[in-house]
Amino acid sequence: MKRPDGPRVENVDVHAFTVPTDGPDGVETDGTLKWDSTTMVLVRVHAAGKTGIGYTYGDASVASFVESKLASLVQGEDPLGAPALWYRMFAAIRNAGRSGVGAMAVSAVDIALWDLRARLLELPLFRVLPAFHDAVPVYGSGGFANYPVDRLVDQLGGWVEQGIDRVKLKTSREPAADPKRLTAVREAIGAQPELFVDANGALTRKQALYWADRFRDEWDVCWLEEPVSSDDVTGLRLVRDLGPGGLDVAAGEYGFVPRDFVDLVDVVDCLQADVTRCGGVTGLLQVSGMCTTHQLDLSAHCAPAASAHAFCAVKRLRHLEYFHDHIRCEDIAFDGTLSPEGGQLRPDPHRPGLGLEVRWRDLEPLRVHGSRVE
Numbered sequence: 001m002k003r004p005d006g007p008r009v010e011n012v013d014v015h016a017f018t019v020p021t022d023g024p025d026g027v028e029t030d031g032t033l034k035w036d037s038t039t040m041v042l043v044r045v046h047a048a049g050k051t052g053i054g055y056t057y058g059d060a061s062v063a064s065f066v067e068s069k070l071a072s073l074v075q076g077e078d079p080l081g082a083p084a085l086w087y088r089m090f091a092a093i094r095n096a097g098r099s100g101v102g103a104m105a106v107s108a109v110d111i112a113l114w115d116l117r118a119r120l121l122e123l124p125l126f127r128v129l130p131a132f133h134d135a136v137p138v139y140g141s142g143g144f145a146n147y148p149v150d151r152l153v154d155q156l157g158g159w160v161e162q163g164i165d166r167v168k169l170k171t172s173r174e175p176a177a178d179p180k181r182l183t184a185v186r187e188a189i190g191a192q193p194e195l196f197v198d199a200n201g202a203l204t205r206k207q208a209l210y211w212a213d214r215f216r217d218e219w220d221v222c223w224l225e226e227p228v229s230s231d232d233v234t235g236l237r238l239v240r241d242l243g244p245g246g247l248d249v250a251a252g253e254y255g256f257v258p259r260d261f262v263d264l265v266d267v268v269d270c271l272q273a274d275v276t277r278c279g280g281v282t283g284l285l286q287v288s289g290m291c292t293t294h295q296l297d298l299s300a301h302c303a304p305a306a307s308a309h310a311f312c313a314v315k316r317l318r319h320l321e322y323f324h325d326h327i328r329c330e331d332i333a334f335d336g337t338l339s340p341e342g343g344q345l346r347p348d349p350h351r352p353g354l355g356l357e358v359r360w361r362d363l364e365p366l367r368v369h370g371s372r373v374e
Contacts, residue, residue: 007048007120009079012071012109015042015370016060017363019329024151028144028325031172031202038325039368040333041066041104042358045112047079052116053356055333056108056276057303057326058101063369065105069093074109079120082113086282090257103256103279110280111306115353125354126347129281129313135346136300136311139196142324143169143185152181153188155324160189164343166319168196168223172203175211182219196223203227205235212243225250225272230264237267253277253301261287265294270318274301275310288314305330305337308345309354320345332362 018039021028027036041062045052056062070089077085089109093102118125126134140159143152156167169185171178186195197215199208208227215221224243228235230251240249252272255261257279264271273287291298292315300307300320304327307320322340330337334356338345348355360373 007079009045009047009074009077009116011046012066012074013044013046013370013373014063014066014071015044015363015373016040016063016368017042017333017366018060018368019325019332019366021325022328023144024146024148027146029146029173030144030170030198031200033200038329040329041108041369042333043108043112044358045074045079045109045116047116048120050116050119052079052112052114052119053354053358054108054110054112054115054280055303055306056104057329058104060369062101062104062108065096065101066109069096069102070105070109074113079113079116082110082117082280083282085113086110086279090279099256099260103283104277107276107278107280107283110282111275111310111354114281115356119353122352124347124349124351125281125309126312127349129310130285131312132315133312133317134349135344136308136317137166137319137344138164138304138322138340139166139168139194139319140164141168141196141198141302141321143167145170145173149181149184153184156185157188159322160193162340164322164340165192166194166196166343168198168225168321170200171197172199172211175207179214179218182215182221186219191220194223195219195221196225197221198225199227201226201229201232205232205238208235208239209242212239212247216244216247222246223248223250223270226253230254233263233267236264240267240269250299255287258283258286258290261290265290265296268296270297270299272299272301274303275307276303277301281310281313284310285313288316291316302326303330304345305334305356306354308338309347312347332366333359335359
């Protein structure tokens with residue numbers, strides 16, 4: 001087939017930067033994990049004097065994967081053809097591994113291609129997509145399990161003071177400590193804001209049912225995320241069906257390929273997807289279609305700078321996780337990040353693409369992969 005006339009992708013460059021956490025003693029914890037840093041893998045795609053930016057959060061090895069498996073597939077191709085290139089990239093990594101690192105690598109490149117397309121058209125990304133919305137509601141997310149109670153209260157209460165009327169904390173690492181933490185948060189934020197909890201798969205099925213009742217009855221929690229592992233589809237269905245009314249069970253942030261979401265749509269009250277993991281914007285549009293056909297809401301997992309645009313194209317949009325670690329990383333990495341207004345992120349209609357410009361000077365001391373950009 002003859003390629004259409006027009007600009008071609010001239011170059012792809014890849015970088016990675018590791019940002020230390022600001023948690024107690026330099027670490028943060030949830031129900032099942034402890035970490036001391038977050039790594040952003042940044043991809044740039046160049047064509048016709050414009051540069052598209054995409055990124056994901058994962059190990060620095062994702063950057064090497066992009067360079068070794070994906071960059072050559074994109075170079076020389078139509079920069080307006082993100083869906084076709086998405087299919088080509090996933091087909092090419094069949095034996096290298098589609099899920100996990102592979103899907104995150106494709107996601108970063110796909111986001112960069114969509115950003116480039118919007119910049120070439122001189123439009124904001126959400127206007128290039130089949131948008132149903134021009135803003136995305138958010139919930140404040142952090143509340144790490146190792147936060148002392150005063151920091152926990154200050155963080156979640158601070159979001160409420162900013163007009164964000166949904167907040168989430170991590171639970172279930174030390175369940176005996178959770179009642180004190182939950183009580184302090186509920187007293188601090190008052191009765192009206194919605195309170196979410198995330199167990200990160202730390203509980204057994206019976207424990208999850210026990211805590212689901214307590215979360216709802218004692219602290220008016222309305223969102224229980226990954227009460228059991230997202231791999232335990234039967235357990236998720238059990239908690240959803242036997243848990244208390246008014247408490248939505250959610251999962252999906254670790255979905256990488258479409259099949260992962262097929263397994264979840266019938267066992268949760270609200271599905272989650274991460275645009276930097278699920279195949280980028282192209283992959284997200286497919287997940288959104290699943291949710292529409294299953295009459296299921298979709299919630300954005302983290303990466304607010306990219307998600308604010310991408311999830312405008314989700315018909316069954318619920319909200320976006322405004323996550324502490326990613327807010328910090330993106331504020332360091334980019335000019336043009338968004339701040340919530342009235343509990344929403346509203347993409348700037350006057351800035352092309354994602355509206356972001358890389359702050360190389362601030363990122364350079366954090367570099368763990370790639371060459372310096374002058």
